[in-house]
Amino acid sequence: MTRARQRPTADRLLDLAAGLVSRRIFSDEAIYQRELERVFARCWLFLAHDAMIPAPGDYVGTFMGEDPVIVCRGTDGQVRALLNTCRHRGNRVCLFPRGNAKAFTCAYHGWTYDTAGRLTGVPFHGEAYYGRLPREDWGLIEVPRVEQFGGLWFGCWDPAAPSLAAYLDGMAWYLDKFLLPLEAMGGLEVLESRYQANGNWKIAAENFAGDHYHTPTTHGSSFKLGLADNYTQLEPAQLEHGPFEIALAHGHGLGGVYTGDKPYRDDLAVAERLGPEAVAYLQEWYGRLQERLRDTPAKPYSASHWNIFPNLGLVWRSPLRAFNLFHLQPKGPTRLEVWQWALMPKAAPAVVKELAWAQNGRGGHFASGFFAQDDAENFDRVTEGSRTLMARQVPFNYAMGLEYEGHWPGQEQWDTRGLPGLVGPRFSEHNQRNFYRYWAERMGLEEA
Secondary structure, three states, X not given: OOOHHHOOOOOOOEEOOOOXXXXXXXXXXXXXXXXXXXXXXXXXXXXXXXXXXXOOOEEEEEEEOOEEEEEEEOOOOOEEEEEOOOOOOOOOOOOOOEEEOOEEEOOOOOOEEEOOOOEEEOOOHHHHHOOOOOHHHOOOOXXXXXXXXXXXXXXXXXXXXXXXXXXXXXXXXXXXXXXXHHHOOOOEEEEEEEEEEEOOHHHHHHHHHHOOOOHHHHOHHHHHOOOOOOOOOOOOOOEOOEOEEEEOHHHOEEEEXXXXXXXXXXXXXXXXXXXXXXXXXXXXXXXHHHHHOOOOOOOEEEEEEEEEOOOEEEEEOOOOOOEEEEEEEEOOOOEEEEEEEEEEEOOOOXXXXXHHHHHHHOOOOOOOOHHHHHHHHHHHHHHHOOOOOOHHHOOEEOOOOHHHOOOOOOHHHOOOOOOOOEXXXXXXXXXXXXXXXXXXXXXXXXXX
């Protein structure tokens, strides 16, 4: 490879044929503003889970890119996403992250909107506007596309975008196999955590999409302190049942995928120590999973890390653990907020919930957990390493396994029959290349 080949040019920020990514994309303000327009204003973005808004009037305040929105279940039962900015002077009409309301009132001049976004109250309407303000024309701006898959609600600003099902594509298959059996067990309950981090949103998103490689180093302290359990321990070698990293259409990716019954037997040993209720709970979930996999030769059991492009990370290693959603909120090219929800079936036994919440809060990804702090520190330093004058002249290396993509040594021994997506081994960067290839497509950028 020539020296010139090792450095993407100013107008070619990615050279994925060589596994190269310019550091500029992680700190450049102009690139970030283009992302807000080309990615966050046109892709399907996560809004909320059904468990967060179960009743009429329930709402969640969130963001689509940097635009604040209210996700609300109206009195008619319909879920809408409304731009959280008053049509009079732009003040936010909802200041709280979650709650129940019959209406939203601007604290500046008192304009009031109902849960469907209609302008229902204008102080001194007769005196100030002489009764002539057409209130039907001045409601909150509604996100034109809102759809759900299972209990996950997504929104899209682009009226011409394909359906959510088409956008999720192969990712929908994995959500159907792993998340929906949990949903079916009496619904889900939610525990929430939030924290701020210095880092570019893509560094976090690509980590969820397929970075099994960082685990032994980044999270080594958890292993040394004995905080990592049987769901997070590092495998001694690539085995025929996993773990696998899988790249999917539209930049989605997931990893830590195991097939066969060994993971179930490992979980069963844990459940037996917890008691008969835990065993019965695990067996019920496993039966639901097997029913969904009846036509799949390989029987995947779990996937530890996922990313739905652009910025919804998921972590789930076992039905004895919480299913975690991570909304990676961009706050500029070098800042993000991580909004996390841990979901557990309401029907789960108390001993299982106690184990799940303890692992989330101690060794897991909550703000108090070792894993979250380990990752956030690295995201911060990686982003800083993309900002300075000389460092940004040198591209990042995303070439791991590049020449073996789709035909890995020993692949014939793996049990991956029937799994959607491009499957690779535990140590690979094909998921990250897949992420940035789709990112470049959405950004309208040239890449080799």
